[in-house]
Amino acid sequence: MATRKIMVLCTAAATTLVAAPAAATAAAGELRRHPTEIVHLPGHTVTEKYTSPLPHTYVPADGLPSSFSWTDVGGRSFVTKNLNQHIPQYCGSCWAHGALSSLADRIKIMRGGHGMDINLSIQVILNCATEVAGSCHGGTHTGTYEYASNNPVPFDTCQNYQAEDNTCDAIGKCKTCWSFNEECEAVQSYPNATVSEYGTVVGEENIMAEVFARGPVACDIAASRLHEYTGGIVDIPELPAETDHVVAIAGWGETEEGLKFWIVRNSWGEYWGEGGWFRIKRGDNQLLLESNCGWAVPGSWTELHPRPHPPGPPGPHPHRNGPQQQQQQQERLRSHGEEGAPMNLGAGTLQRLGRARRGADEAEV
Numbered sequence: 001m002a003t004r005k006i007m008v009l010c011t012a013a014a015t016t017l018v019a020a021p022a023a024a025t026a027a028a029g030e031l032r033r034h035p036t037e038i039v040h041l042p043g044h045t046v047t048e049k050y051t052s053p054l055p056h057t058y059v060p061a062d063g064l065p066s067s068f069s070w071t072d073v074g075g076r077s078f079v080t081k082n083l084n085q086h087i088p089q090y091c092g093s094c095w096a097h098g099a100l101s102s103l104a105d106r107i108k109i110m111r112g113g114h115g116m117d118i119n120l121s122i123q124v125i126l127n128c129a130t131e132v133a134g135s136c137h138g139g140t141h142t143g144t145y146e147y148a149s150n151n152p153v154p155f156d157t158c159q160n161y162q163a164e165d166n167t168c169d170a171i172g173k174c175k176t177c178w179s180f181n182e183e184c185e186a187v188q189s190y191p192n193a194t195v196s197e198y199g200t201v202v203g204e205e206n207i208m209a210e211v212f213a214r215g216p217v218a219c220d221i222a223a224s225r226l227h228e229y230t231g232g233i234v235d236i237p238e239l240p241a242e243t244d245h246v247v248a249i250a251g252w253g254e255t256e257e258g259l260k261f262w263i264v265r266n267s268w269g270e271y272w273g274e275g276g277w278f279r280i281k282r283g284d285n286q287l288l289l290e291s292n293c294g295w296a297v298p299g300s301w302t303e304l305h306p307r308p309h310p311p312g313p314p315g316p317h318p319h320r321n322g323p324q325q326q327q328q329q330q331e332r333l334r335s336h337g338e339e340g341a342p343m344n345l346g347a348g349t350l351q352r353l354g355r356a357r358r359g360a361d362e363a364e365v
């Protein structure tokens with residue numbers, strides 16, 4: 001592991017900038033503020049939807065390791081690719097990035113890291129989840145999950161990220177273009193993923209239990225002080241007034257000096273921070289990071305390359321699912337007749353494995 005340097009952001013200088021006269025638009029430019037990207041839409045009426053027990057009720061806080069990260073579980077990464085919400089032009093879609101990155105990570109975890117990563121289309125959320133989740137002018141992580149619990153989210157090869165609010169016609173969900181001078185067409189049937197349960201989690205230990213048991217979470221944060229971040233552990237004790245950005249917590253650690261921190265993914269490209277990621281002091285709700293995190297449990301997803309044999313256990317750690325979830329999962333698999341079902345390996349066959357990590361989950365009990 002690389003040497004961990006502790007960096008304290010220059011609070012005095014930043015405070016001066018923040019205190020600059022509001023009328024001076026140039027000052028705002030210097031601070032590189034962006035408009036708030038957290039906007040709760042009136043159509044987002046269900047912020048929690050679950051029946052399974054929450055991880056903090058079955059993962060004992062004193063049983064959590066002092067460091068754990070989905071970026072490195074026994075030498076393997078269970079996180080999906082880094083993203084950049086700011087190109088090809090500025091778009092305030094952090095909420096969709098944080099939410100779908102975490103969901104894609106959780107699908108990867110449930111697949112035991114097998115196969116090519118499943119990358120979900122953020123652009124389709126911008127096109128279609130305009131009533132419930134958000135737009136380039138802001139949105140919410142739980143709104144994204146509410147949408148994904150009611151609508152299949154296509155993979156990103158259906159619709160690349162364009163950083164703009166387009167329309168949700170059939171082409172706005174999944175499209176292809178066959179030739180020059182020919183209109184692009186909608187694709188009616190496409191690989192996709194859904195959410196079965198989602199909700200929010202607040203506070204250091206509850207967030208740790210959720211991340212440990214089920215995977216990364218999307219969290220609100222006050223980000224204006226993050227623009228100047230270039231690496232190290234953010235330590236800004238004074239609490240900001242409100243959040244304006246969404247990032248994803250994938251793990252945590254502790255320095256030799258005993259400084260506890262979160263390991264967090266941003267969506268500002270890899271030229272920002274520590275390769276697109278940052279660390280921030282854990283336990284004090286710094287920048288309000290521990291005040292409102294959204295989690296989602298993958299429902300089903302299209303398995304592109306079903307394997308001839310049921311996947312073996314990835315075994316990153318125990319407690320991934322609560323006992324009740326495992327039981328429910330096995331019941332669902334049985335009711336879908338997926339247990340021991342022969343896999344069709346015909347070319348182009350998209351086989352839905354759904355929550356097909358049965359073997360793995362059993363092995364982890």
Ligand SMILES: *[C@@H]1O[C@H](CO)[C@@H](O)[C@H](O)[C@H]1NC(C)=O
Nearest residue numbers: 080081116117118119157304
């Ligand atoms: C998802 O993105 C990653 C990173 O670009 C890539 O390696 C992977 O192949 C993609 N998945 C698919 C199914 O194309």
Ligand SMILES: *[C@@H]1O[C@H](CO)[C@@H](O)[C@H](O)[C@H]1NC(C)=O
Nearest residue numbers: 152188189190192301302352
């Ligand atoms: C979503 O994927 C499943 C298979 O994983 C498929 O049965 C379903 O038709 C897909 N939905 C759409 C709208 O293509």
